[in-house]
Structure formats: structure tokens, C-alpha cells
Amino acid sequence: MILSMMRSPRMPVLLAIFSLVLSLSAFSIAVQAAAGSSAEPKVEVKTTLDNLMAAFNGESNASAKYLEFAKKADAEGYGRVASLFRAASKAESLHAASHGRVIKALGGTAKADIKPPAVKSTKENLEAAIEGETYEFTSMYPAFITKAKEDKNRDAIRSMNQASNVEKGHAKLYQEALNNLDAWKGPNKEFYVCAVCGNTVATIDFEKCPICFEPKSDYGPVK
Amino acid sequence: MASWLPIPAWDGLHPLIVHFPIALLLVAPLFLLLGLVLPKKWEGFRLSALLLMLLGTIAAWIAVSTGEAAGQMVTDLTPEISKAIQEHAEWGGNTRLIFSGLTLLYALLLALPLWFKSLSCRALTVLHLVFLVIFGASCLVLARTGHLGGRLVHAFGVHAMVDK
Numbered sequence: 001m002i003l004s005m006m007r008s009p010r011m012p013v014l015l016a017i018f019s020l021v022l023s024l025s026a027f028s029i030a031v032q033a034a035a036g037s038s039a040e041p042k043v044e045v046k047t048t049l050d051n052l053m054a055a056f057n058g059e060s061n062a063s064a065k066y067l068e069f070a071k072k073a074d075a076e077g078y079g080r081v082a083s084l085f086r087a088a089s090k091a092e093s094l095h096a097a098s099h100g101r102v103i104k105a106l107g108g109t110a111k112a113d114i115k116p117p118a119v120k121s122t123k124e125n126l127e128a129a130i131e132g133e134t135y136e137f138t139s140m141y142p143a144f145i146t147k148a149k150e151d152k153n154r155d156a157i158r159s160m161n162q163a164s165n166v167e168k169g170h171a172k173l174y175q176e177a178l179n180n181l182d183a184w185k186g187p188n189k190e191f192y193v194c195a196v197c198g199n200t201v202a203t204i205d206f207e208k209c210p211i212c213f214e215p216k217s218d219y220g221p222v223k
Numbered sequence: 224m225a226s227w228l229p230i231p232a233w234d235g236l237h238p239l240i241v242h243f244p245i246a247l248l249l250v251a252p253l254f255l256l257l258g259l260v261l262p263k264k265w266e267g268f269r270l271s272a273l274l275l276m277l278l279g280t281i282a283a284w285i286a287v288s289t290g291e292a293a294g295q296m297v298t299d300l301t302p303e304i305s306k307a308i309q310e311h312a313e314w315g316g317n318t319r320l321i322f323s324g325l326t327l328l329y330a331l332l333l334a335l336p337l338w339f340k341s342l343s344c345r346a347l348t349v350l351h352l353v354f355l356v357i358f359g360a361s362c363l364v365l366a367r368t369g370h371l372g373g374r375l376v377h378a379f380g381v382h383a384m385v386d387k
Contacts, residue, residue, distance in 0.1 A: 145298060152386055154232050158295050165300045197295075210305040213294040213312055 043143040048151045049106045051144040055160060056099040058140070060112035062132060063092035068117050069125040078122045080184040081177050084200075087191035087222040088129075088170050091198030095163040098197075102155045126178045133171035137164045162197040165211045169200060192219040229386055234292035237383045238376075241286045245369050247279030248322055249362055255355050259348065269333060276326040283319045290315055290372075293383040304379050311371040318368045321361050329354060 045051060070085035100110035119125065141164035148156040177184045192201050197212035204216050231239065251272050258268035294308050332354055336342055375381045 142298075149384075154234065154296070154384070157384070161296060161298055164298075206309060208309050208312060210302070210309065211300065213291055213308065 043139050045143045045147050048144075048148045048153050048156050049103065049108050051147055052099050052103050052106070052156055052160070053108065053110065055140070055144060055163070056096050056103060056110045057112045058136065059092045059096035059099060059163065061114055061117075063089045063096060064114050065117035065132075066092065066129070068119050069122070069129065072119050072125060073122045074188075076122050077185050078177075078181070079186050079188040081122055081126065081181075083188045083191055083223050084173055084177060084184075085125075085129075087193050087200045088173075090193050090222050091166055091170065091200050094193070094195070094198040095159075095166070098159045098162070102153075102159050105155060106153075123178065123181060126174050126181075130171050130174045130178065133167045133174065137167040137171065141167070162212055166198045166200065169211075173200065173202070188223045190221040190223045193222050194219050231385060233289055234296050235383055235385045237286065237289040237293040238385065240282060240289055241369070241372060243282035244279045244286055244318070244322070245365065247275050247282060248365055251275040251279060252355060252358055252362060255351070255358060259351050259355065273326070273329055273333060276322065276329060280319070280322045280326045283315075283322055287312075287315045287319050289383075296384045297381055304375075304381055307371070307375050307379055308381070311368065311375055314364065314368040314371055318365050321364055325354075325358055325361060329358075 044054075046054075066085040066089035070082040070089065073079070073082035073085055096110075096112070103110045118128075120128070141160050145157055145160050145164070148160060189202075192204055193199070194209045194212060194214065195218045196214045197209060199209055199211040201219075204219055207216055208214065209216065209218065254268045254272035254275060258266065258272055261268060290312060294312065297304065297308065332350060335350070336347065
């Protein structure tokens with residue numbers, strides 16, 4: 001029977017249709033896989049108040065997460081990484097507070113849904129932190145700032161713009177740590193955080209904060 | 224009215240206000256010079272010079288303050304842009320300080336004959352001449368600040384946020 005089917009004059013047509021369906025399915029799966037692997041989480045842009053709430057929630061969670069990452073880094077002997085995580089945690093809490101003030105001015109109430117972070121090895125935590133920060137300064141904040149510009153809400157723009165610029169610096173510091181993780185082993189080391197915008201640096205080699213342009217005296221050490 | 228002539232926010236005021244200290248303070252030396260070389264009946268030039276300095280210095284204070292606010296609104300802040308803004312801010316702060324001092328000094332210089340009636344005309348002229356030289360040199364600091372601001376706008380493409 002199979003042989004007779006194979007010999008059928010319609011067989012080549014059937015085979016062609018089958019191949020076409022198979023190719024299309026494979027192509028569709030490949031496209032979906034590629035999209036799933038490379039695309040960052042989609043930014044949902046709502047009203048400026050909603051966006052600030054989302055940013056407040058993100059910053060509050062990041063602050064809590066980095067404190068846990070710091071404990072893990074300390075336990076693994078990466079004292080300098082732990083200090084960086086603690087400094088970044090403080091910066092994120094400052095961003096949350098800044099967003100909170102704008103939310104309040106807009107008549108909202110800032111609420112955060114703090115979720116327990118997935119703490120892995122310090123290397124993996126650094127990778128996760130880079131991913132989170134990169135999403136914030138490349139996707140989330142630019143979209144939110146564009147919306148705030150449309151709404152002409154200057155306080156929202158300022159608050160989110162400063163946070164976005166600071167996140168860029170955090171990602172850079174995390175990347176430095178990741179690139180040379182062994183050198184970041186040992187005792188804790190001081191980082192300096194701007195009390196106004198949360199900018200985080202290893203050394204203060206400027207007179208005014210490079211992000212908010214307030215005097216360097218606003219920087220405080222975090223270890 | 225609001226759409227025809229929108230009132231800018233404090234940080235959006237910077238591009239409007241910066242031209243005032245530049246124009247007022249750069250014209251002031253001309254009045255200083257005229258007040259120095261013209262006969263006594265043209266002494267009004269000296270008071271005009273003081274008025275220009277006063278207005279220019281007030282404008283400089285507003286320019287620095289609005290500039291600091293405008294700096295916080297700059298999106299896509301790169302290290303190069305940040306450095307350029309810091310440099311401009313630093314020169315702006317120094318300019319404000321220098322011209323505040325010079326304005327105060329000139330007011331004292333004009334009041335000097337009231338306190339020291341025995342002061343000779345020649346001595347006063349020399350003092351005014353020295354002041355003019357110092358003021359002229361300070362104008363270079365002002366020009367440098369203006370140049371750094373212009374560089375920010377025209378070379379780096381940094382603009383204060385002005386509503387459309």
C-alpha cells in the first residue's frame with residue numbers, strides 16, 4: 001500500500017505541501033524563540049502617575065534585592081561587590097523617595113509590592129543586576145520620560161531622568177566588577193552616593209555631581 | 224495668552240536669561256570709559272555704568288540658578304556632556320562671584336568722594352582707570368562662560384527644556 005502511494009502521481013505534490021508546512025512551522029518556532037530570547041520586557045506606558053508608581057515599585061524592589069545580593073557577596077568573600085550592592089541599594093531607595101514625592105504631588109500614594117529576590121551566586125547576581133539596570137535606562141525610563149514630556153510634568157521628568165542616568169552608572173560599575181571579579185574579593189570598600197540623585201561612584205574626582213550638578217559635599221560614603 | 228506667550232518654567236528660563244548678563248556687563252565698560260574721559264557734566268555715565276553692572280549681576284545670579292535647574296533636565300547625559308556642563312557651571316559660578324564683587328566695589332568707588340572729601344581728582348581718576356582694567360579682564364571670564372554655554376548648545380546639542 002505504501003509502495004502504491006509512493007508511486008502515485010500526486011505524491012510529489014503532497015510531499016511539497018508537507019515540506020512547506022514543515023518549513024513554515026520551523027520558521028515560526030525559530031522566530032518566536034528569537035523574539036523570546038532577545039527582546040527585553042515590554043514597557044507598558046500608562047499615565048505619568050502610573051508610570052511613576054511602576055518606577056517607584058521597581059526602585060523599591062531593586063533596593064531590597066541589592067541588600068540581599070550584598071549579603072550573598074559578603075558571604076562569598078566579595079567584600080567590594082557587597083559594598084557596591086549596598087551603595088546601589090541606597091541609591092535606589094533615594095530614587096524611590098524622589099518618585100514618591102512626585103507621586104504625592106500628583107495626588108497619588110506610593111506603594112511598593114516587595115517580592116523576595118532570587119539570590120544566586122554573586123556572579124549571577126551581578127549579571128541579573130546589569131540586566132535590570134540596562135532595562136531601566138534603555139527601555140523603561142526613556143519611555144516614561146517621553147510620556148512625562150508629553151504631559152509637561154517637569155518634576156516627573158527630573159526625577160526619572162536622574163534615576164535613569166544613575167542606573168547607567170550602576171550598570172557600568174557592575175560590569176567592571178563582573179569583568180574582574182577576583183579583584184573585587186577581599187574587604188569592604190567605600191563607595192560614595194549622592195544624597196540628591198543617588199549617583200554612585202568609587203572616587204570623588206569632581207566638584208559638582210556629574211548627574212544633578214549639586215556640590216560634592218552632598219556625597220556620603222557607603223561601605 | 225498662555226499658548227501665545229507661554230511662561231517658561233524656571234529651568235526653561237535659562238536660554239532666555241543668559242543673554243542679559245552678557246549684554247549688560249559687556250556694555251558696562253563702555254559707560255565706565257565714557258564716565259572717565261568725558262567732562263564732569265557727563266558724570267551720569269558712571270551711574271549708568273553702575274546700573275548696568277547691577278542689572279547684569281542680578282541677571283547673572285538668575286542665569287546660574289536657572290542653569291543649575293536646566294542641567295538636571297538633560298536627558299542622554301554622556302560623560303562628555305556632563306563634563307562640559309560642569310565646566311560651564313563652574314565658570315558661571317565664578318563669573319557671578321566676580322561681577323558681584325566688582326559691582327559692590329564700583330558702588331564704593333563712586334561713594335568714595337563723599338567719605339574722603341580731600342581725595343584728589345587725579346587719585347580718583349587713577350582708581351577708576353585701575354577698576355576699568357580689572358573690569359575689562361573680568362569680561363574675558365564672562366565671555367568664556369558664554370562660549371562654554373554656546374558650545375554646549377551648538378557643539379553638544381544640549382538644550383534647556385522649553386515647552387513646544
